[in-house]
Structures are given as C-alpha cells and as structure tokens.
Amino acid sequence: MSESRVPESRVPASRVGVWLIGARGSVATTVVAGCAAMTAGLHPPTGMVTETDLFSGSGLPPLSSLVFGGHDTEDCPLPKRAEVLAAGGVMPHGLPTAVGAELAAADREIRPGGPLPGDTRDTEELVAAFAADMRDFVRRHGLARAVVVNVASTEPAPAGTELPPSSLYAAAALRAGCPYVNFTPSTGLHHPALASAAASSGLPYAGRDGKTGQTLLRSVLGPMFAQRALAVRAWSGTNLLGGGDGAALSDPAAAAAKNAGKERVLADTLAAVPEGEVHIDDVPALGDWKTAWDHIAFDGFLGTRMVLQTTWQGCDSALAAPLVLDLARLVARAHETGLSGPLRELGFYFKDPVGDGPSALAEQYAELAEFAGRLAASGGREPRESRGLSEERR
16 A cells, blocks of 8 residues: 555635434544544554545545534534543544544534434434534534545344434435435335435435445455465354443443345355354453454365464454544545445445445455546546535435
8 A cells, every 4th residue: 555645734615514323423533523633633644544645636625624513312522532432542642632632523523313302302303403503513614515424333233214313414415415324234214215316416416324344354365265266155243342332342232233245245255155154242440442352264275174364353443443544535525526325435444335336355456446546637627517405305
C-alpha cells in the first residue's frame, strides 16, 4: 500500500456533515476524536484508505471539513466517553484533553434518539422528528450535504412489519435528503417497506456491517483456499468481546444477524458453506477489545488432512473508526457527483455489501480503485440536478 498523505489543515470553503446514529458510543467517539487529532496533525491517518495515494485526486472532502452530530438514547457526554476509552487504552491518554473542544462541539449536536420506553410517538412522528433534526443540522452549519452513518449497537432482525429503530433512522435520512451508510448488521434500509423510497430518493447509500476483523481475514483466506484448489471441510469460529456490542450480541437474535454476513463471505468465496459456525460470547471485562479465533479444517493432496488456525486480537473502535471516516467521505463525494442507489464499489468495507459485487477482498479492492478513478474523472463540480435536489431538501 502506498504511503499515507498528511491531512489538509486549511479551512475548506464548504463543509460536510457526518450524522452518527449511536453518536455517544465507542465507535462514534473514536471517529470524532480521531478526526480532530488528524486534522490537528497530532496523529497520522493510519488505517484510512482514503488518505493513501489511491484517492489523491478523487476530490474527497478533507477531514478538516467534517462536522459531526447525531442521535443517541444515551446521555454520557462525548468528552467523558473519550476519557473512559483513553483509560481502557483505546486512544492515547492525553487525547481527550487535546481535542476536548471538538468533542464538546460534536456533543452539542447530538439529539435524543428513540423510541425510548414509554415513547408514545408513532412511526411517522418518529421519522419526521429525526429528519427534522438532520435538516436543522445541515441548515444551521451551512453544510453542502450530510451523510448519515449508523454505528449503533446491533439490533435483532425484525419479526413483523413494524420498522425497527435502525430503519426509522434510515427512513429519516431519505426524507432529509441525506446519503446513508449502515455500518452495522441491523436492518436499516434493507427493510422491505423502505425499498421504494430508497429507489426513488436519488441518494447514494452503502452497507452493511463494517468488515473490521474476523470477516476481513475470511475474505482473504477463503479465496486463497479456492484458488489453490484446497478442499475446506469445516470452518468454525469464536468471538469474545465486551462493551456495548458484546452486550447487544448476547441476544441470540442479534448474534444471528451479525453472523449472516460472516457466513455470506464463505459461501461466496468457497462456493459452498463448510461445516461449523461462529459463536459470540459477551465478556464485559474485555471492554472495547475483542478476540476472534478461527479453526479451519481442509484437505490437501492425496486427502492429507490439515488445519489452519488464526487469532485476531484488536480494538473494535480503533478498527472501525477509520473505515467510518472513509465511508463518510466516499459517500459524500458520490452524492456530490450525482451518483445514486447502492454503491457496490464500497463492498471492500462490508461483510454483507449492498449490490451484486464480489466477496473476495482483492476483487473488492480492485473495484474500489476503479471507483477512485471515476470520482477523480468526474471533476469537482456538483451536477446541476443534484444541487437543486439538495437545496430543495435542505
């Protein structure tokens, strides 16, 4: 991979909003603190693909142009949340103080989410309220556009026709004229009731479920076995994690939604699903750290039986945050150039990507590189039709 570029420090002429669903969670807090740290030159953009030479001419909004806000049902302020993360080793100890002003500014832009217990608002009222918050954010800051990114805890797949919270926020994004990214395995725009609205919105969207660890390895190793004509007999895995995601995934229904994307990668790259499954265990003591272990049984020449085992230990928030920033910039740029509908070119970032794209990481990276070239070729001016639509919805 090419050497990372130094982030731009100048104040841009136009600013872009990043509206985070789950805005006071670990991932969102790391996104805001990390963006501020890179803009100030305190840390390099490690893990950000959009800060490599591949995207040097693609016209992406600079990190210094991003303005943060969002929805959450929690009330812990971002500066306090950042201190907790620093104490747990997720970010450097001095960083919450160094970027305290930026964290406080983002926290002032967080609005109450829902529905909360006892909330009497119906679906229409909730969607209207969320959309109004998003439009107000764009208006008050004079933003060129805002991208809504879901980084909330995983929810179970819906059992009926009622819109789950993730889909309420997705519907609000469409109504507010905001491009949408689902970084979680929750339903979001995948709900059948939103299909028509998504198709007619003229907005780009991407998702779902960010590919940060175990599935990232699977998207590399699965094609390796297939290309070397090695027969995979079984592929089992275990995830140990804490924090909010660990608690959410202790619900078997939520864990099933999470595992669906992991299984899809193997099915697509191996042309069949091997024996075995993934177990997810909530270990609160781990906090934002996770361990993912895979046991792969395969046959070699003359039926020789062999095993590959992998162990991935990492910090979920630190793995996810640079990808969230990448996606916000890429989808904002796609919207600026007039693109709409599912962005299959961003499958590189997801376990269960929208659109009909490849599942192997190398092929996904090739599509991403081609997308970077298309963005560069489109120039820096927004198509007139897209400008008018944006102004009308604003």
